Amino acid sequence: MRVAVGSKNPAKVQAVMKVFSEAEVLSLSVESGVSTQPFSDEETIEGAVNRAKNCLQHSDAEIGIGLEGGVVQTKQGLFLCNWGAMTTRDGGVWVAGGARIVLPDVVAKRLEQGEELGPVMEDFTQKANIRKKEGAIGVFTNERMTRVKMFEHIMSMLLGQYEYHQRLYING
Ligand SMILES: O=P(O)(O)OP(=O)(O)OP(=O)(O)OC[C@H]1O[C@@H](n2cnc3c(O)ncnc32)[C@H](O)[C@@H]1O
Numbered sequence: 001m002r003v004a005v006g007s008k009n010p011a012k013v014q015a016v017m018k019v020f021s022e023a024e025v026l027s028l029s030v031e032s033g034v035s036t037q038p039f040s041d042e043e044t045i046e047g048a049v050n051r052a053k054n055c056l057q058h059s060d061a062e063i064g065i066g067l068e069g070g071v072v073q074t075k076q077g078l079f080l081c082n083w084g085a086m087t088t089r090d091g092g093v094w095v096a097g098g099a100r101i102v103l104p105d106v107v108a109k110r111l112e113q114g115e116e117l118g119p120v121m122e123d124f125t126q127k128a129n130i131r132k133k134e135g136a137i138g139v140f141t142n143e144r145m146t147r148v149k150m151f152e153h154i155m156s157m158l159l160g161q162y163e164y165h166q167r168l169y170i171n172g
């Protein structure tokens with residue numbers, strides 16, 4: 001089976017390879033069709049779905065995967081949010097969401113002023129490429145959770161929903 005993931009970010013690609021261990025995994029740079037820093041669940045889901053659909057348009061893979069990070073404003077503060085989408089050639093679309101934590105106020109303020117989380121995290125930690133490694137979620141959870149593990153969790157829920165659907169379809 002060929003699976004295409006709509007990102008070159010190793011944290012995302014690794015998570016897909018971990019869950020689709022038997023498949024051939026292609027990584028493609030595709031458009032998310034949303035802002036570089038999505039600011040709601042709706043916008044982040046839309047980015048994930050667009051990436052998944054674009055993967056099928058730009059490859060011959062049977063399954064397209066989109067993984068998208070964003071933030072959500074709440075009364076309790078600005079939360080990280082992450083969404084994944086899986087699409088198939090027959091028009092199936094599945095969506096699953098990841099773990100969330102609130103961002104420290106200093107980081108949240110900079111995002112509210114229009115900065116992107118990736119560069120803000122590099123500045124905050126004085127480390128390069130956080131978004132490709134442990135991610136903000138790794139930094140703020142002492143790496144008990146990491147960006148790869150979080151996307152892996154999302155991937156398991158996507159694959160599981162797809163399998164459930166396949167079983168229903170086969171067994172009627
Ligand atoms: O190459 P792509 O696939 O776009 O990967 P990305 O790291 O930019 O990830 P997203 O576009 O999904 O994330 C949206 C924005 O949030 C940033 N971001 C999201 N999660 C992050 C994390 O855990 N750590 C650091 N930056 C993160 C990211 O740099 C973007 O500015």
Ligand SMILES: [Mg+2]
Nearest residue numbers: 032036037069
């Ligand atoms: Mg991005």
